[in-house]
Amino acid sequence: MTRALLVIAGLGLLVALLAALYRQWRRATALQAQLEAAAAELQQLQQACARLAPAGVVQRLIADRTDTGAERKVVTALFSDLVGYTAMSERLEPAVLARVLNGYFQRMSDAIHEHRGHVSTFVGDGILAYFGALQPNPWQCNDAVRAALAMRAAIRDYNEELAKEGLPPLAVGIGIHRGPGLAGLVGSRERMEYAFVGPTVNLAARVQTLTRVHKVDILVTEALREHLDPRFVLTPMPAEFVKGIEEPVVTYAVRE
Amino acid sequence: MPANALEHVAWEPCLLEARRDEELESYARKKLGVPHPTIRYYVDVPWLARALVDLHPEFGLLVHLDLQLGDLIQLVVSQENTCRYCYAAVRASLRIQGMSEARIRSVEGNLARADLTPREAAAIAFARAQSRSGPPAAAGARQALLDAGVSASEMKEIAFVAAMTDFMNRASTIPAISPYAFERAPDTLRVRLLRPWIARALRAGRRRGKATPLDGVPSYPYAGLVKAFDGSPIAPVLAKTLAEMWASPGLSRRCKLLMFAVIARGLGCGTCASEAARALQEEAVPPALLTNVLTHLDAPELDPVERVLVPFARETLWYEPAPLQRRARGVRDRLAGTQFLEAIGVVSLANGLCRLGATVAEHP
Numbered sequence: 001m002t003r004a005l006l007v008i009a010g011l012g013l014l015v016a017l018l019a020a021l022y023r024q025w026r027r028a029t030a031l032q033a034q035l036e037a038a039a040a041e042l043q044q045l046q047q048a049c050a051r052l053a054p055a056g057v058v059q060r061l062i063a064d065r066t067d068t069g070a071e072r073k074v075v076t077a078l079f080s081d082l083v084g085y086t087a088m089s090e091r092l093e094p095a096v097l098a099r100v101l102n103g104y105f106q107r108m109s110d111a112i113h114e115h116r117g118h119v120s121t122f123v124g125d126g127i128l129a130y131f132g133a134l135q136p137n138p139w140q141c142n143d144a145v146r147a148a149l150a151m152r153a154a155i156r157d158y159n160e161e162l163a164k165e166g167l168p169p170l171a172v173g174i175g176i177h178r179g180p181g182l183a184g185l186v187g188s189r190e191r192m193e194y195a196f197v198g199p200t201v202n203l204a205a206r207v208q209t210l211t212r213v214h215k216v217d218i219l220v221t222e223a224l225r226e227h228l229d230p231r232f233v234l235t236p237m238p239a240e241f242v243k244g245i246e247e248p249v250v251t252y253a254v255r256e
Numbered sequence: 257m258p259a260n261a262l263e264h265v266a267w268e269p270c271l272l273e274a275r276r277d278e279e280l281e282s283y284a285r286k287k288l289g290v291p292h293p294t295i296r297y298y299v300d301v302p303w304l305a306r307a308l309v310d311l312h313p314e315f316g317l318l319v320h321l322d323l324q325l326g327d328l329i330q331l332v333v334s335q336e337n338t339c340r341y342c343y344a345a346v347r348a349s350l351r352i353q354g355m356s357e358a359r360i361r362s363v364e365g366n367l368a369r370a371d372l373t374p375r376e377a378a379a380i381a382f383a384r385a386q387s388r389s390g391p392p393a394a395a396g397a398r399q400a401l402l403d404a405g406v407s408a409s410e411m412k413e414i415a416f417v418a419a420m421t422d423f424m425n426r427a428s429t430i431p432a433i434s435p436y437a438f439e440r441a442p443d444t445l446r447v448r449l450l451r452p453w454i455a456r457a458l459r460a461g462r463r464r465g466k467a468t469p470l471d472g473v474p475s476y477p478y479a480g481l482v483k484a485f486d487g488s489p490i491a492p493v494l495a496k497t498l499a500e501m502w503a504s505p506g507l508s509r510r511c512k513l514l515m516f517a518v519i520a521r522g523l524g525c526g527t528c529a530s531e532a533a534r535a536l537q538e539e540a541v542p543p544a545l546l547t548n549v550l551t552h553l554d555a556p557e558l559d560p561v562e563r564v565l566v567p568f569a570r571e572t573l574w575y576e577p578a579p580l581q582r583r584a585r586g587v588r589d590r591l592a593g594t595q596f597l598e599a600i601g602v603v604s605l606a607n608g609l610c611r612l613g614a615t616v617a618e619h620p
Contacts, residue, residue, distance in 0.1 A: 136389075139552075139553060230552075231552075
């Protein structure tokens, strides 16, 4: 009797032990699956980040969170802005305005991306894009001007769509400049972005404002023109003073 | 969770038609121990089909580098190049040979460095940098590799494995060779049942190389790379590939050199750029024409084929697969006969060699 009880107790203990082991195995398997899922997600995130900053910078940031990947580079900056946005924003319903704006941003981003540019940020209704920032690109000036011409064509097509809906047409002003600056991760602890900092960006933005003065849609600077394919048809514009620059700025309108 | 990290990558329908060639297939089986499915797409350009077989590093070309580390380098470089085809193929090979899914994921994600020795981690970082950022950016990673105690000979082999993976990635990505069979393979019943035999066949072909003297010094363009590997089994194989590539009649030598020159310039490899310039001068190409091509990727003196292929060459430097494949489709439709196949081979090889050139020729 005692022996039978001992056997039953032993079997009970064995079953309890096996059940505990099974529970641990299930838990370990679930944890392993979660870990693998997290690893896969992180890996995809890492690949997605490579579209926002050079892959080397992403890698360095992962290895050392204080590494900003800062380096001096020569980059071409393209700044575009919607002409007459304020007047349009007062006329259209918010939902319609948002739809029109999103359509505009998508088409402009596609044109920039198609020509190997990188949209850095949307500033209100403006777009700041870089060429040659994420990867070395000796053909960055031609790419930037081709992107601007593609943006012009995309706006023309978009306006035809808008007209069918009885919506007002859009117009853009685009300024392009090439020059050196500091590329790297900048921002606060809470929010960082891969950016290109320096007078090159400021001048591209200022040149964009000159499109209103000269009543053209695409303007490039002298520094950019020097590296441009001579087959682009350019028209010299009168030199103009812009904010923050001592000398008058010589620009060229891009015809085709 | 996706079965692998590249399954979400957009991939166009294949641009080429596969065709069987008994002679080439038996050549691949003899060299590798297993069939090589990619060569069916390139039977009309034999040098390229043979190069895809011959330049596989783990089949007798590595003397110093651990073969498994070579596999891992191929995996991460294929991942960097977003080559779904090669990535799935290497992954399937690793799984069949017994590497666990967890270890593969840890290497891919670069998350579990503790799992890798410092030398392995440095080798993988260098290979990534060479493929991803080109020669100038790889200089830091190269120094880290030397600091980790890797010998110059081993470093050259690491650079070679990464470069040949760059070559094979492009030869598979540009024509959008379907990756789906390889992606499914490790989990299919047939492969799971036959796994021990497939693994044995794979292992039988894999072998370490032996020191091999180079017979004579070649004189064709980029022979400097061959000389840099003198004494290694890599040298004669590279010499044969280059000789056959330059001699192949699908495209003119001038057109091939212009594509090499564009890729060298895009990657910032000074050695490879001056090699291309010198060879183009021998082809009676005026320096002004080369300057025009390198500055604007076009020139009035180019012939119609060159005008298509020069700008296409730069598309292959850094790319996303689907847009590159769509552009390649446009290029295919404007070329005749074997020109498109040969162009894929030339740009793919140029991408590998110009990345390799900066490491082995500029830092012998």
